[in-house]
Structure formats: C-alpha cells, structure tokens
Amino acid sequence: MLNIGDVARQGGVSVETLRYYEQQGLIETPDRDANGYRKYAPDAVRHIQFIKRAQDVGFTLRDIGDLLSLKADPGASCGDVRDRALGKLSEIEDKIDVLSRMRDILATWTQACPSTGPVSECPILDALEAEKGL
C-alpha cells in the first residue's frame, strides 16, 4: 500500500493534483489508514498514468471521466471509445486549421516587413489596421 506521496512521485504528479482528481471523481475514493492517510493499491499509479496519457492526446478531465466510465462499464463497446477518440480527433483538427491560418497570415506579414524603418510605415501594423477578411 502506498501513501499519496508515493503515488504522486511514481505517477509524475503532485499530491495536490491527486487530491484534485479524487475530488473530481477521476480516482475512486481511497481507503484511509487509522491516521486518516489515504492508502492506495499499487495499480493506482497505472490509473494516474492513464489519466496523464489521455491528457497528452488532448482529452480534458471531463472527457477522461467519460472514458473511465466506459472502461468500467461491461455494457460499453469499443466503438463507444472510438467515438470519443474520433470526436477529439476532429476537435484537434479544427484547432490545427485555425492555427494554420494564423501561421500563414503571420508568415506572409513577417515576410513583407523590411525590419528597418519606422513603425509608421510598418506593413504588419498596416495589415492589422486594414486587413479585411481573415
């Protein structure tokens, strides 16, 4: 059995984060020792890593709660999980599209800028003043 600090170290998060996850319902309420300390089974570390990996690929804690419910639900199918992943994939693609447009505009502008000369003749500022349809 592990103390919260052990789980935190092994899971690569802070103890505050663990308490937060518990409060958010992402970790099942652990048993307590006589002294009131939380006691975790060793596989709690894997559970934390699941959460962190899901975050790494873009899932929010809310999404992760949903995934964990599916994981625990014998009636759920693999397709349910896939749906969540596809939804997230599409969200991410949308974000990439938005950012790519920003990148293209900034790249154009920075290439148009001579770097020298006063700000009164800056093509970037001019573009910000006047650019129409972004």
Place this chain on the structure above:
Amino acid sequence: MLNIGDVARQGGVSVETLRYYEQQGLIETPDRDANGYRKYAPDAVRHIQFIKRAQDVGFTLRDIGDLLSLKADPGASCGDVRDRALGKLSEIEDKIDVLSRMRDILATWTQACPSTGPVSECPILDALEAEKGL
C-alpha cells in the same frame, strides 16, 4: 462623436468588452459627456478592429498592448513589430506541432479499433494504459 454602444456595434464587440479593454489599458480613456457617458471619436472603431484582428492572428491582449505601445512610439522600428510577429509565429508553430502529434496518435488508435467488441478488448484503452513515449 459616438456613444459606447455605437462603437460596440460598429466594432463588432459588446459594450462590456469595450469597458474591459479600457480598464486593461488597450483603449485610451475616453472623454465624458456632461451626463458621464463615454464619447468616442469615429476612429475608435478602427482601433477596436485593430485589436480584434490582432486577436484573430493569435495575439493575446497583453501582446496587443505591447503592439499598441510600439505603434505609438516614434522611436520604435518596424523590426520591433516584426520580432513580435515572429515570436507569435513560433508559438503558433509549437502549438501546431503538439496538436499534430496528438492527431497522429489518435488517428493511429482509431484505425486500430475494430469498433465492435467489449471495452475490455479496446485497443485505444489499452494504448492509454500502456503507451510509453508520447
């Protein structure tokens, strides 16, 4: 001279947003009418649009305050503005890189998922449990 509501409508923002921008120092404090109403010159609308366009390409309000300072500073050069734009460009490219990695992983996973079958045999959940170096 325009009331705050006029500027809001023409600039495509809410009056609350205008007051917020003023409080944040992005708009110079407007003169007041006898009744205490803010009175704006017509070019205040252009100023708002500058802010909105800068936001559209990824600048935060803090960044925009910085850009506005440069814009108002006769000693500033076009290169200063270009530096800000290049810095933002690189931030955006970083975000795109992170999101692209997420996208690739999710695409791989969703392709590996058969959609049918119980969650206990879901390759996506398995990957989240076990995946090492993301």
Place this chain on the structure above:
DNA sequence: ATAACCCCTGTAGTATACTTCAGGGTCAAG
C-alpha cells in the same frame, strides 16, 4: 409620464486544471 432603451459603477461568475495558503496533526530518525 411612462415605456423602452441607453448609460454608469463595481463586483462576481465562467471555464480549465491545477497551485497555494492557512492552520494543524502524524511519523521516523537521531
């Protein structure tokens, strides 16, 4: 003069994922 709409201030709430703080008990080593 009454409705409908505009304006004012200041404060608090929203979302996300934590982090920090205040105040206090527990545990292991020397």
Place this chain on the structure above:
DNA sequence: CTTGACCCTGAAGTATACTACAGGGGTTAT
C-alpha cells in the same frame, strides 16, 4: 524530544478574456 518530512481539510488564488449581475440614472418617443 525535537526536527524535518509527510499527511489532513477547506478555501482562495492563477491565467485569459470576457460575461453577467445588482443597483441606479439618463434619454427618447408617444
């Protein structure tokens, strides 16, 4: 027996860019 490291709770703070609300006054048209 004290020091340092660990644990507890509950509340508040962080960042960003607003939005909403409470409570009150001004303006316009009928």
